[in-house]
Amino acid sequence: MAGFDDLASERSKAQFDVEEMKVIWAGSRHTLEVSDRISRLVANDPVFRKDTRTMLSRKDLFKNTLRKAAHAWKRIIELRLSEEEAAELRFYVDEPAFMDLHWGMFIPTIKGQGTEEQQQKWLPLAYKMKIIGCYAQTELGHGSNVQGLETTATFDPQTDEFIIHSPTLTSSKWWPGGLGKVSTHAVVYGRLIIDSKDYGVNGFIVQLRSLDDHLPLPGITIGDIGMKFGSGAYNTMDNGVLRFDHVRIPRDQMLMRVSQVTREGKLVQSNVPWQLVYGTMVYVRQKIVSDASCALSRAVCIATRYSAVRRQFGLQSNGIETQVIDYKTQQSRLFPLLASAYAFRFVGEWLKWLYMDVNQRLQASDFSTLPEAHACTAGLKSLTTSATADGIEECRKLCGGHGYLCSSGLPELFAVYIPACTYEGDNIVLLLQVARFLIKTVSQLGSGKEPVGTTVYMGRVEQLMQCHCAVQKAEDWLKPSVILEAFEARSMRMSVASAQNLAKFDNQEEGFLELSADLVQAAVAHCQLIVVSKFIEKLQQDIPGKGVKGQLEALCNIYALFILHKHLGDFLSTGCITPKQASLANAQLRSLYSQVRPNAIALVDAFNYTDHYLSSVLGRYDGNVYPKLYEEAWKDPLNDSVVPDGYQEYIQPILKQQLRNARL
Numbered sequence: 001m002a003g004f005d006d007l008a009s010e011r012s013k014a015q016f017d018v019e020e021m022k023v024i025w026a027g028s029r030h031t032l033e034v035s036d037r038i039s040r041l042v043a044n045d046p047v048f049r050k051d052t053r054t055m056l057s058r059k060d061l062f063k064n065t066l067r068k069a070a071h072a073w074k075r076i077i078e079l080r081l082s083e084e085e086a087a088e089l090r091f092y093v094d095e096p097a098f099m100d101l102h103w104g105m106f107i108p109t110i111k112g113q114g115t116e117e118q119q120q121k122w123l124p125l126a127y128k129m130k131i132i133g134c135y136a137q138t139e140l141g142h143g144s145n146v147q148g149l150e151t152t153a154t155f156d157p158q159t160d161e162f163i164i165h166s167p168t169l170t171s172s173k174w175w176p177g178g179l180g181k182v183s184t185h186a187v188v189y190g191r192l193i194i195d196s197k198d199y200g201v202n203g204f205i206v207q208l209r210s211l212d213d214h215l216p217l218p219g220i221t222i223g224d225i226g227m228k229f230g231s232g233a234y235n236t237m238d239n240g241v242l243r244f245d246h247v248r249i250p251r252d253q254m255l256m257r258v259s260q261v262t263r264e265g266k267l268v269q270s271n272v273p274w275q276l277v278y279g280t281m282v283y284v285r286q287k288i289v290s291d292a293s294c295a296l297s298r299a300v301c302i303a304t305r306y307s308a309v310r311r312q313f314g315l316q317s318n319g320i321e322t323q324v325i326d327y328k329t330q331q332s333r334l335f336p337l338l339a340s341a342y343a344f345r346f347v348g349e350w351l352k353w354l355y356m357d358v359n360q361r362l363q364a365s366d367f368s369t370l371p372e373a374h375a376c377t378a379g380l381k382s383l384t385t386s387a388t389a390d391g392i393e394e395c396r397k398l399c400g401g402h403g404y405l406c407s408s409g410l411p412e413l414f415a416v417y418i419p420a421c422t423y424e425g426d427n428i429v430l431l432l433q434v435a436r437f438l439i440k441t442v443s444q445l446g447s448g449k450e451p452v453g454t455t456v457y458m459g460r461v462e463q464l465m466q467c468h469c470a471v472q473k474a475e476d477w478l479k480p481s482v483i484l485e486a487f488e489a490r491s492m493r494m495s496v497a498s499a500q501n502l503a504k505f506d507n508q509e510e511g512f513l514e515l516s517a518d519l520v521q522a523a524v525a526h527c528q529l530i531v532v533s534k535f536i537e538k539l540q541q542d543i544p545g546k547g548v549k550g551q552l553e554a555l556c557n558i559y560a561l562f563i564l565h566k567h568l569g570d571f572l573s574t575g576c577i578t579p580k581q582a583s584l585a586n587a588q589l590r591s592l593y594s595q596v597r598p599n600a601i602a603l604v605d606a607f608n609y610t611d612h613y614l615s616s617v618l619g620r621y622d623g624n625v626y627p628k629l630y631e632e633a634w635k636d637p638l639n640d641s642v643v644p645d646g647y648q649e650y651i652q653p654i655l656k657q658q659l660r661n662a663r664l
């Protein structure tokens with residue numbers, strides 16, 4: 001039967017060791033073992049079923065999410081899961097919920113911004129879930145501009161307390177996940193006011209609801225902000241609104257790692273940079289990059305399997321039609337996304353390392369790498385989430401009409417994923433941060449301060465401003481050194497051009513605003529260079545398994561040449577490559593697609609996703625698409641009755657011409 005045979009035959013064509021590729025994708029044998037075991041545990045538990053989600057009303061959907069969250073917590077305790085296993089379990093439950101913010105932002109904020117004493121007091125309560133917390137930073141009037149927050153935290157020396165207050169409508173906290181209906185506590189960001197002086201934004205732990213009856217505490221107004229994009233999707237989350245009317249908290253509930261307020265009302269600064277108040281955002285952006293590869297690979301897995309099952313046109317000699325995956329147009333849309341999923345996986349792995357390294361340095365009072373960590377997390381978060389959101393939508397189109405059905409899994413994945421381009425920093429705002437960092441780096445060239453980390457290539461400014469690409473034949477584009485030089489030269493030249501244009505302005509801030517669209521493009525070029533170079537670095541490691549390295553090399557080249565093709569204007573206008581070299585790159589790309597084609601199904605099998613996680617009829621491991629699509633349709637509540645509700649009221653009168661007669 002179509003599907004079963006197609007995917008089995010595809011699997012038999014694979015030219016590499018899929019089990020070894022699974023290890024590479026997971027990061028290690030240990031991680032693979034944990035994710036494999038936990039994903040199956042979730043898949044086999046009926047409480048974690050996902051198939052009715054799009055049919056439920058908001059209230060039922062939310063209650064169902066609470067039920068799953070409680071069950072997940074119960075299983076974590078019963079099975080004595082480690083922190084790693086528990087995080088995997090929440091991941092595979094695959095339903096945005098208050099738990100994400102509690103574990104993903106509230107706890108990390110206390111760890112990163114609380115003193116030892118504060119950590120000792122609050123973390124045990126949070127770890128045991130005796131309190132549930134969220135991250136309340138964004139307000140109705142300000143999200144991107146954190147320094148523009150209006151909530152105030154005024155020190156009262158009489159009582160040794162802070163008074164938390166929302167002075168305006170626009171100062172209402174607005175968006176925090178988990179806030180609307182569940183959280184008992186929040187880290188609230190507000191302006192620290194002492195003796196009428198404004199000391200800028202700081203974090204404060206505030207209890208919101210009673211631990212006895214869950215009612216809001218006096219002075220607190222709290223609720224959900226309403227339905228969001230898509231049915232189901234992110235509506236499992238209670239994004240909330242919160243207002244304070246002179247709510248008092250003890251002084252020791254200001255997070256005091258960065259600065260402290262003494263009993264006398266004196267502000268004492270630590271030796272750590274004030275930007276550590278923004279530290280949780282760096283952490284979460286890093287996590288979001290790792291997550292991008294999961295969301296994109298999930299969509300790509302569905303689209304690739306379905307493209308091998310789906311047949312249209314072109315009767316072959318055996319009388320069957322062509323698999324749509326064999327069309328070159330399908331390959332040129334699908335395989336770059338497959339390559340991007342792998343590229344984001346590896347850059348995410350590297351970013352995790354970078355974040356851990358920065359953290360260790362911070363503990364040892366070495367703050368030198370913080371600006372780079374901020375630029376890399378901001379830039380890569382922006383690049384990978386934008387590409388993933390666009391990629392999921394492309395996968396939907398790659399699946400034709402059936403991709404538009406909820407049972408394909410793609411509409412919900414898209415609806416859940418797209419806010420990633422906005423939350424944790426709007427993607428354009430974040431790229432402008434990268435641009436500032438690049439302009440600063442360029443302006444310091446020649447000053448004796450050598451660029452470090454991901455900007456080290458800028459130290460070779462003279463060579464990169466003049467070099468000519470050495471490609472003469474299509475295969476030359478397979479050399480990592482050639483690709484790297486083209487990407488470095490493009491990024492260098494775009495940053496230098498932006499810096500030169502900026503220098504023409506008397507007022508730098510005005511110039512920055514005027515040139516911001518170009519600056520964003522320079523930032524994108526730098527971030528794409530990081531992704532390409534980290535993929536190339538990955539290939540320099542020992543990669544065991546028959547054919548595994550060869551497949552990864554092909555994917556790395558596809559990613560790089562696809563980006564080159566997409567941004568050809570940049571490469572040509574900066575004189576990094578010639579039109580002839582561009583056309584050779586295109587020819588090489590076509591040949592790489594042919595190389596990947598027989599391995600495509602095995603390359604998505606290597607993600608090791610269960611059917612439960614994919615939740616897609618089109619992406620089923622067994623390829624049994626048509627019978628299951630047919631079966632799924634009959635489950636729709638509209639099909640509960642043969643004649644629909646409303647027939648007698650609205651359809652019958654039309655058919656019986658009662659309405660027309662009434663008008664005549």
Ligand SMILES: CC/C=C\C/C=C\C/C=C\C/C=C\CCCCC(=O)SCCNC(=O)CCNC(=O)[C@H](O)C(C)(C)COP(=O)(O)OP(=O)(O)OC[C@H]1O[C@@H](n2cnc3c(N)ncnc32)[C@H](O)[C@@H]1OP(=O)(O)O
Pocket residue numbers: 100101103104105135137138143144145146147177275276278279281282284287288291370371374422423424425426429433436
């Ligand atoms: C819960 C999730 C857990 C895990 C995630 C896992 C997977 C993801 C899946 C699901 C996600 C689930 C839920 C999503 C939750 C979303 C939560 C939120 O959205 S929380 C709110 C996030 N808000 C933002 O991101 C706001 C964006 N704005 C900013 O960050 C800042 O305002 C700004 C744009 C950076 C501007 O800052 P500022 O006004 O101070 O201005 P400057 O540009 O002048 O900067 C000054 C100086 O500071 C440096 N800097 C800025 N930011 C940082 C930083 N974060 N770290 C270090 N340094 C920073 C900047 O470079 C300047 O340096 P200088 O040039 O002076 O050297």
Ligand SMILES: Cc1cc2nc3c(=O)[nH]c(=O)nc-3n(C[C@H](O)[C@H](O)[C@H](O)COP(=O)(O)OP(=O)(O)OC[C@H]3O[C@@H](n4cnc5c(N)ncnc54)[C@H](O)[C@@H]3O)c2cc1C
Pocket residue numbers: 101135136137138141142143144145174175176177234239419422423424425426427428429432516
């Ligand atoms: C699903 C979801 C979950 C969220 N969860 C949380 C949470 O748990 N806690 C929390 O505190 N917040 C949360 N947020 C809020 C989120 O962090 C903000 O929405 C985000 O930071 C963007 O800010 P904004 O809404 O103010 O966008 P705006 O800044 O108003 O953006 C609007 C437009 O203006 C542009 N723009 C803004 N500034 C500039 C500039 N300087 N230059 C050029 N263009 C600019 C942007 O590019 C965008 O196109 C969440 C948001 C969503 C959607």
